[in-house]
Amino acid sequence: DGGITQSPKYLFRKEGQNVTLSCEQNLNHDAMYWYRQDPGQGLRLIYYSQIVNDFQKGDIAEGYSVSREKKESFPLTVTSAQKNPTAFYLCASSISAYNEQFFGPGTRLTVL
Amino acid sequence: GDSVTQMEGPVTLSEEAFLTINCTYTATGYPSLFWYVQYPGEGLQLLLKATKADDKGSNKGFEATYRKETTSFHLEKGSVQVSDSAVYFCALSDRSNDYKLSFGAGTTVTVRA
Numbered sequence: 001d002g003g004i005t006q007s008p009k010y011l012f013r014k015e016g017q018n019v020t021l022s023c024e025q026n027l028n029h030d031a032m033y034w035y036r037q038d039p040g041q042g043l044r045l046i047y048y049s050q051i052v053n054d055f056q057k058g059d060i061a062e063g064y065s066v067s068r069e070k071k072e073s074f075p076l077t078v079t080s081a082q083k084n085p086t087a088f089y090l091c092a093s094s095i096s097a098y099n100e101q102f103f104g105p106g107t108r109l110t111v112l
Numbered sequence: 113g114d115s116v117t118q119m120e121g122p123v124t125l126s127e128e129a130f131l132t133i134n135c136t137y138t139a140t141g142y143p144s145l146f147w148y149v150q151y152p153g154e155g156l157q158l159l160l161k162a163t164k165a166d167d168k169g170s171n172k173g174f175e176a177t178y179r180k181e182t183t184s185f186h187l188e189k190g191s192v193q194v195s196d197s198a199v200y201f202c203a204l205s206d207r208s209n210d211y212k213l214s215f216g217a218g219t220t221v222t223v224r225a
Contacts, residue, residue, distance in 0.1 A: 006155075033213075042116075042201060042215035043156075058212070090155055097211040100146060103155035 003027070004104035006091050011109045013085075021076045021107045023091030031097050032074035036060060037088040037106075046089075049074055050097050078109065085111045114139045114209050118202050118216035125192055125223050133187040133219045135176075135202035143204040145169075145178055145185040146213070150199045159187075159200070192223045 004025045013019045023032065031050045035043040045058030049068040063082025068074055074093075078085045088108050092101040119134040137143065144163045148156040160169030165180035176187045185202060202216040 004155075040217070042217045043213075045212055048212065056210075092156075100144075100158055100161055101213060102158065103148075105155045106153075 004091060004093055004102060006089075006104040006107050009105065009107060011107055013109070013111050015111055016080045018077055018079050019085075019109065021078065021089055021091075021109070023074045023076065023104060025072055025074075025091075025093045025104075027093060027095075027102070028071070029093035029095050029102075030071070031094045031099075031101075032068065033092040033094075033101060034058075034064075034066065034074070034076045035090045035092065037090060043090065046076065085109060114143065114204060114206050114214040116202050116204055116214055116216040118200075118219050120217075120219070122220040122222060125221070127194060127223055127225050128191045129223075131187070131189045131192045131196070131221065133200055133202075133221070135185045135187065135216060137183050137185065137202075137204050139183075139204055139206045139208070141206045141208040143206040145176070146203045146205070147174070147176055147185070147187050148201045148203060148215075150201065150218070152198075156201065192221075194223050194225050197221060197223045 007022045033048040034046040047066040049055035065077045090106045091104040094101045115138045146161045147159040149159045150156045160171045162169040162178035168177045174189045199218045201218045203213045205211045
């Protein structure tokens with residue numbers, strides 16, 4: 001069953017703690033993306049990776065970090081430097097940068 | 113830079129009504145255009161796309177035509193159902209912006225029985 005999985009669906013953390021969100025895809029897609037969604041707003045790009053072992057900052061990369069050691073995995077770490085981390089985080093992938101993106105189900109992060 | 117402007121919601125309709133969501137864009141190149149739909153608590157699903165001027169994307173009764181002269185990509189459906197209640201996002205990707213997606217703010221649509 002091909003697709004994009006994100007885990008967990010809900011995540012709670014205390015202020016000041018780093019947290020890592022998982023994103024896995026078995027679609028054999030080269031490109032992967034992380035977005036943040038806040039209520040009533042569109043999606044904003046955090047980081048993206050067009051190929052394994054390479055990634056670029058998006059529009060709101062401050063306070064976040066990523067790695068792309070395997071083609072199928074693109075974990076996102078929300079660090080304590082992110083001032084307002086509570087949000088809905090969406091991972092996406094595409095065959096290549098030129099093709100349409102497909103999204104995972106999302107992780108809702110709440111920092112207490 | 114690239115940008116997408118959608119009509120503001122929320123939009124509330126009765127079942128079988130006609131739906132239009134306006135979307136206009138600004139891009140430096142020749143973008144591809146997309147409509148995504150998000151159901152409550154879920155990720156986004158690609159609804160339809162168009163990659164060049166005058167292309168019409170269609171899916172599940174929804175349609176949108178790429179109008180280069182008016183820089184628009186309005187979403188339409190002739191007869192909505194309660195199950196169409198969702199948030200709809202217009203988006204573009206452009207070679208000049210490394211094919212990154214630029215999204216509109218989203219339009220919330222509620223269909224009442």
